[in-house]
Amino acid sequence: MSYVANARMYSVNPAAASAWKELFAWLAHASGVNLRAIDHAFPAPLAELWSRPDLGCGFMCGFPYTLMKHPPRPVAAPVPLGSPVPGKPxxxxxxxxxxxxxxxxxxxxxxxxxxxxxxxxxxxxxxxxxxxxxxxxxxxxxxxxxxxxxxxxxxxxxxxxxxxxxxxxxxxxxxxxxxxxxxxxxxxxxxxxxxxxxxPIPFLVASRECPDDVVVALQVALIKFGGVAACAGLRERLCLQGFAPVVIAEYDLIxxxxxxxxxxxxxxxx
CATH class of the missing domain: 3.40.190.10 (Periplasmic binding protein-like II)
Structure with a gap:
């Protein structure tokens, strides 16, 4: 099965959007998941993206996530280079x-x-x-x-x-x-x-229907992303140190x- 990916929340301009599509292409290769980037620009509702059964990676804010009765599956959280707490998502x-x-x-x-x-x-x-x-x-x-x-x-x-x-x-x-x-x-x-x-920062989520092995493959690849030498330039363009596991309990703060x-x-x- 193929899955879709989208970084609408952080595709703040064409250059950033292009960098996210490059990251998703790398992720598809590194994880072995059939993942393709799609557009979902404003004014399309983000809720439509989060509810897609074929969602493999899409950014979601912790506030709507914690308010949902049946939320999607957490994948990984970005660690910005400029994080207010260095090294933390x-x-x-x-x-x-x-x-x-x-x-x-x-x-x-x-x-x-x-x-x-x-x-x-x-x-x-x-x-x-x-x-x-x-x-x-x-x-x-x-x-x-x-x-x-x-x-x-x-x-x-x-x-x-x-x-x-x-x-x-x-x-x-x-x-x-x-x-x-x-x-x-x-x-x-x-x-x-x-x-x-x-x-806690918005994080990448996958559909509730996404199989365990697909979610785990995406998680493993994203956690390794911060240490891949060939991705140094991409990390710089994304202002990212890397990705971290999602700790849902921390979102109770919101x-x-x-x-x-x-x-x-x-x-x-x-």
């Missing part, structure tokens, strides 16, 4: 503003407009809400005049910041690393004013952050 959310804006801190943006990606995103929604919760406690109410979304993708968050539709927006730190590597001119137009606490916000009556970031 974690990431954070960078809160960004337009470079030429007068904002010098996150607090300077209060009273303006904040953007978010989608409600089941950790980096673009849950982590942002968790970071803002402390300020809401201090100030006793809303921080922003408007909460704008869903913006869905990191690039659309940047577009909204640059267009002046929002004053501050959330970016997945690993997605931003890839943008800085492949589109530095775009990234030069935004500036980071705050960073959230680190959390649910705790969600529960804390809900207990405070805090729905949308704002």
């Amino acid at each position: 974690v990431y954070a959310t960078r809160l960004v503003v337009k470079t030429e804006s007068a904002f010098r801190s996150l607090e300077d943006t209060f009273g303006g407009r904040v953007g978010y990606t989608v409600e089941d995103s950790h980096s673009g929604y849950n982590a942002l809400r968790h970071h803002l919760l402390r300020y809401r406690h201090q100030r006793g109410g809303d921080l922003y005049s408007e909460s704008i979304g869903p913006l869905t993708t990191p690039l659309r968050v940047i577009d909204a910041v640059l267009a002046g539709d929002i004053d501050v927006g959330p970016l997945d730190s690993y997605a931003l690393d890839l943008m800085q590597r492949h589109d530095p001119n775009l990234v030069a137009r935004i500036r980071v004013v705050a960073t959230t606490d680190a959390a 649910l705790r952050w969600d529960a804390e916000a809900r207990a405070a009556g805090y729905a949308y970031p704002g």
Whole structure:
């Protein structure tokens, strides 16, 4: 049987998308799995990708994963070169503003407009809400005049910041690393004013119907990827140290952050 692979979440521009397709081609050869990369670009729903019975590798955020009654099978988690905890499969959310804006801190943006990606995103929604919760406690109410979304993708968050539709927006730190590597001119137009606490990063998943031997073959190959000398250039283009096993219990942190916000009556970031 053939399986499909997709890195929609981290195909932040054509160069990054090309590098991911190269990785999946390497993975097919290294694992012996009949794996082919497919496109699944915005506005196609990610949920459609995650529900495919022939999914062999696709990125999934830990937030929707932990909320699913019957989630797909974990394969491996990326370890970014710029990980907030060196050598660990974690990431954070960078809160960004337009470079030429007068904002010098996150607090300077209060009273303006904040953007978010989608409600089941950790980096673009849950982590942002968790970071803002402390300020809401201090100030006793809303921080922003408007909460704008869903913006869905990191690039659309940047577009909204640059267009002046929002004053501050959330970016997945690993997605931003890839943008800085492949589109530095775009990234030069935004500036980071705050960073959230680190959390477990989105990971590659396979369909629930994917056989054990296929999943294991993909896992073994991906864990070896970080040490393959011939892949050094590809790792650099993907801003990756390598891949690590997925420890599902660590993603409980995401649910705790969600529960804390809900207990405070805090729905949308704002």
